[in-house]
Amino acid sequence: MKISELVKRTGVPKETIHFYIREGLLRKPRKSGVNTADYTETHVERLRLIKDLRDNHYLPIPEIKKILKALKKQSPGDQAVSRFKSRYLRPMDQLVEAEVPGREAFCRTTGLGPKWLERMEAWGVINARQEDGQPVYSQDDVIIGRLLVDIDRLGFGPKDGYDPRDLQQISDFIKDYVRSGQNKYLSTTLKKIAAGDYRESKIQIREVMSLFFYHMYRKRVREQYEEILEAMKDEDRAGA
Template sequence: MKIGELVKRTGVPKETIHFYIREGLLRKPRKSSSNSAQYHSGYVEQIVKNFSKQSPIDKAIAQYQSRFSRPADRLLTREVVGRDAFREATGLGRKWLAKAEEWGVITPDLKGGESVYSSDDVAIGRLMVDMDNLGFGPKDGHDPEDLKHIAKFEVKEMPDMSDYYPSHPVIATGDVIKVAILAPFSGFAALNGEIYWCITNWVAHDINKRGGIVVDGKRKKVRFIKADTQQQPSVAKQIAEKMCLQEKVDFMWGTPGSNISLILQGVAKKYRKIYMNCACLLLQQTTGK
């Protein structure tokens, strides 16, 4: 059978099957021509058996992605009227809804004596619930009160950024939050990496001039670390593991290329790191389907 039939019978996207083959998780198929290959029935059995089942954490992440990662959803007006309706739509408890409103994280309008919640409010409420399900809630030692700092952001309160020089960013030292910027800094796609580096360090400059981020009652500055993937899958995997094991980063951020992003997700899951995808176009990763 051809790749299209294999996709139909397994429900796994073509790009993902190609990724499994490149990584050696599936054997290379027999080539029937220079641009075509034949897959026997054993591929169906192996894919369904080994790759179709999702763990609880995978399901939670897929659910999160399907809710919040589709741009079209942001274009639709989905107001929710009333606190009870909001709690039903998001799953957020009465206590935490009251707290989120108190902190200014969720900001309903008052119309006709009823609280009216915007689509952004609904997204934030669902995010709070999903983060709790993913292990970032009160029962896991994480304080949701940290969310109130989000509401305090004001553009007019940004520090003077005239001393930020993209070519010579100030790198924070000491007890810092380490973030690996996984991107191509050499090779044919190096320009992408340099753009990311410029933008992310601008953000770090702003955060650090404000005094950093509060973690467990202590302010920590942010330090970004260059991690050159060279836009090569094998290199990306090696450098990501180096960031986790040697640099001991807290987060990983990147990268152009859906195939590279799939690899980084696997590394992040293996070493229990948070990975933020910024430039992946593969629907399986952006919608969870």
Template sequence: MPGATRAGLRACRQIVWRMGGMMQGLGRKADRRLLRMSELAALTEVPPASIKFYIKEGLLPAPVKTSRNMAYYDETFVEKIRLIKKLQSEHFLPLRVIKEIFLRTNGEATLDQAHALLALRGLATHARAEGREPLAESDVIRRLNTYEAELKDLRRMGLLNPREIDGRWMYDAIDQELLEALQNNRRLGFTREIGFQAKDLEIYAAVLEVLANEEVKLLISRTASKLSDEEIRALAEKGLHDFAPMLMIIRKKMILRVVSNLQAGTGNGTQPEGGLEGTRRKPGPTGGS
């Protein structure tokens, strides 16, 4: 992997870490009452063994330990455990799905937010079946100017998600679209011959995964308890298809800004002093860019 890509991935990981810390900080409240395990079990009507299992599986955060055998749980544990019980008993959700709900809401899920997230479950199935039959890997290689090692790289990055059917990798509509876009980039001149490889997309995968997570959180926070399941799903489908032009314009503006700042800062297009942070344009007199 080129050094620039490694540096970019490190920057992405720092962004993820900072965003996670910021979101966790927003969720903290001072002066919460701390509970012993016996009190927590009594309030939630869940046995201590189950609570400890939820913690072990990552559905609940670790308690505050004051000694080897003494731990305290703040009051937020009560609502989280009650929500877990409700999702299990009323919606018949397995713990792995409940854990995903908590992950997508920074551990601060409400019942309304859980419902909103569950409304999105059909999106992946819909995307897989958008007017195309799945293609076997041999057909993908033949039709889309790719090869096995490249497909393996894209699978490793999570950019391709084929299903194994009867011992063969089958690529659905959205995977085929990605490979066609990669082929189009090569027609534009971003070819293997001058060094462009599919693995260069790793930086895009890292950045866009952060963006996707934040988009889902934003959608849930804005629509929970306000729209029906059908309305939430319809809005999400529109976002999947119709947000692309706006994202491309923002990307174009950011690239032009980086290039402009590089030229203004050094006169020769090299990275300005201060690294990636130095490419950020300072606000003008009115606070704009």
């Protein structure tokens, strides 16, 4: 594609694209003429990632270079996962600590209080593995911990009438669903593919299904919100 189409699809100005190429953030395009070049979908994906890191996370160019350098070292399967995430979500997990050792460090990193961490661990919402006598929390647990703090901040905490045990029910439902789905998949597929292929397939389907749950939840909440608004409008019209 020409640079004009690349600009249109990414919202990144032509001058900025040339700057990113000079800085090594973007691979040079293939020359198709004296003053023309061909850009690919790889350029689109990379520019969208850079734009997100700049616009939404305010990262300077040196930090973005570090992230892009780390992406180059990923396996083809991991790169495919990163493409899924950059296509649908902001790449927040690239900016969050991969693991956090120790309960105090976890609470400090996430803002979640020790009491609530203990409760979430008891409910199975957060699970740490033991290593050298101390709990080590995964990146997913770190993100969940931060989300729990935001949930409370946004008015969905116990003091607002929200029953936090609903989170346990959601966690248990997903756990049962995943276990059932994995058992079905393994019973029908495992004998047909090599171990390496299974790993790559598992990683990618994990990310795709995560995105499916994410967007399905957003969709159902939006529909419910619209129904409530419509009911309120009907009441207003009836009372007028």
